Amino acid sequence: MINLSLKRVTSVWIIAILVVFVITAIFGITMRFNQGGDIELSPVTFFSLMTAHGVTMVGIWSVAGMMAVNYLMARYVKVSTAVNVFALVLTVIGLVMLWTSTFVGYFHAGWTFLYPLPFFVAWESWATPLFLYSIAIFGIGWTVWTVAMLMQIYKKYSLAQSFAWQHFKRGYLVETPPFILITTVSLIGILICLITAVILLVLLFAEYYSNGTFTNDALLIKNLTYFFGHTIINEALYLGVATLYELFPEVSGRPKFKTTWYVALAWNCTLVFVLTAFFHHLYMDFVQPVGLQLVGQFASYFASLPSAAVTVFSIVILVYKNPIKWSLTNTLFFIGVIGWIIGGFGAVIDATISNNFVLHNTLWVPAHFHTYNAMGNVLFSLAFFYWVANEFAGTKVVPRSEKLRIGLLLIGGFGFVLMFYIAGAYSIPRRYSVYPDELALGRNLASYGGWFATIYVIAILLFLGEIVNKCLKVFSPRSSAAA
Ligand code: HEM
Structure with a gap:
């Protein structure tokens, strides 16, 4: 059941995520303008910004997905507000530690803090352990929350039912809603990532505190790091897809989506392939067995194809020649699916080994992941934020500035990622603080990218004002009296 305390903690999450998002996006715009030569930062400041930007963005959009499914799960099973608050408090503490470091x-070792970089101390010596402890604090809060949510699902659905396996046979008695299926698949994936992060941190701390008596295996640490980092942000996107399955038909005035055998099959496959796609980050590690590189290539194809295909199919069937009540919520979900597909297509191009020889570590990489994050996952969450804020405020009014906000979001968002794609196609490398004269094209594109991103952030600010206002309504005395 959705009670007042769940509404309140959800409101705090939404306001905190949106405010931190705008600040962190400004870090990104600052980096783009520095790469464009419009402003001048020291390399240390640039890479500190890049590290804080990367970890914070991945963190907030992972918890945004968890918070949204936690709220909607209350329609089907009991959820714990105490654990939700615990995760919120630890996320705030982790963020303060991260930004302090x-x-x-x-x-400034990047969001991947790739071993052995954290131990080549080019910063305050306490900053390395503080950074690693911040990741540990996030990990504790999110692991407890993930386990709590899964346990609530398993109180109502058996393991087989949570994966919708009964849908492969005829005459089943219990129906698994697509929302529960996709949430289970994604939360299990997130849990596996978080367990991997524990192993990774234990190994890194073991070396840090060993006074030189213990050294890690660089390839093992790279595998663990990418398994954790690459996978968690992918799973976060699927939590957004779970909210889409739950809300898109409802807000469009159409019947709910049903789990069919092919929806069940697609999401079961997604669980396996998302966990094995990360090998595409190790194509240039030639000591890694060739078989694993091939697993990386094919898992990358199959990780996105089944889930994207059934989602697009379901949405096309729902929208095509049917009367749809369009609102900001389903418009944002719809654009989010387009961003997901474009970004996924960019990822598949890069994950193809022969292309990766050209695109590896170019701006094509931030191009594809910013597309399915900034124009996919963020929009899925924004759709949820907007919907739930209207629920809190008890309004369904569509404000007049809708076209303006959507227009700014589309121009700003797709313009911003297009500059990354063009630069990537011209082999401009990623993670350069400033581009040398030989890469002057990168400079111009970075500057244009900074301006497009500014338009995108203006659109987000226009959403933020309205959403925050409506979220605050759950703290009014009228809400307490109604509860
Ligand atoms: C207006 C929005 C955003 C702007 C302007 C922006 C800008 C940037 C820039 C300039 C970089 C460095 C690119 C390079 O040269 O390698 C970067 C990296 C990154 N961004 Fe964003 N970004 C935005 C949104 C997002 C979102 C929504 C995510 C969500 C996950 C995200 C995650 C990352 C990550 C993980 C990195 C890699 C950091 C690293 O290499 O250590 N960004 N971003």
Whole structure:
């Protein structure tokens, strides 16, 4: 059941995520303008910004998905507000530690903190352990929350039912809603990532505190790091897809989506392939067995194809020649699916080994992941935020500035990622603070990218004002009296 305390904690999450998002997006715009030569930052400041930007973005959009499914899960099973608050408090503590390590301690090893970089201390010596502890704090909060949500699902659905296996046979008695299926698949994936992060941190701390008596295996650490980092942000997107399955038909005035055998099959396949796609980050590690590189290529194809195909199919069937009540919520979901598909297509191009020889570590990489994050996952969450804020405020009014906001979001968002794609196609490398004269094209594109991103953030600010206002309504005395 959705009670007032769940509404309140959800409101706090939404306001915090949106505010932190705008600040962190400004870090990104600052980086783009520095790459464009419009402003001048020291390399240390640039890479500190890049590290804080990367970890914070991945973190907030992972918890945004968890918070949204936690809220909607209350329609089917009991959820714990105490665990939700616990995860929120630990996320805030983790964020303060993270930003202290990057902005006070100048830790700047990138969001992947790829081994052995964290141990080549080019910053305050305390910043390395503080950064690693911040990841541990996030990990504790999110692991407890993920386990709590899964346990609630298993109180109502058996393991087989949570994966919708009964839908492969005829005459089943219990129907698994697509929302429960996709949430289970994604939460299990997230849990596996978080367990991997524990192993990774234990190994890194073991070396840090060993006084030189223990050294890690670089390839093992790279595998663990990418398994954790690459997979968690992918799973976060699927949590957004779960909210889409739950809300898109409802807000469009159409019947609910049903789990069919092919929906069940697609999401079961997604669980396996998302967990094995990360090998595409190791194509240039030639000591890695060739078989694993092939697993990386084919898992990358199959990780996105089944889930995207059934989602697009379901949405096309729902929208095609049917009367749809369009609102900001389903418009944002719809554009989000387009961003997901374009970004996924960009990822599949890069994950093809022969292409990766050309595109590896170019701006094509931030191009594809920013497309399915900034124009996919963020929009799925924004759709949920907008819907739930209207629920809190008890309004369904569509404000007049809708076209303006959507227009700015489309121009700003797709313009911003297009600059990355063009630069990637011209082999401009990623993670350069400033581009040398030989890469002057990168400079111009970065500057244009910064301006497009500014338009995108203006659109987000226009959403933020309205959403925050409506979210605050759950703290009014009238809400307490009604509860
Ligand atoms: C207006 C929005 C955003 C702007 C302007 C922006 C800008 C940037 C820039 C300039 C970089 C460095 C690219 C390079 O040269 O390699 C970057 C990296 C990154 N961004 Fe964003 N970004 C935005 C939104 C997002 C979102 C929504 C996510 C969500 C996950 C995200 C995640 C990342 C990650 C993980 C990195 C890699 C950091 C690293 O290499 O250590 N960004 N971003």
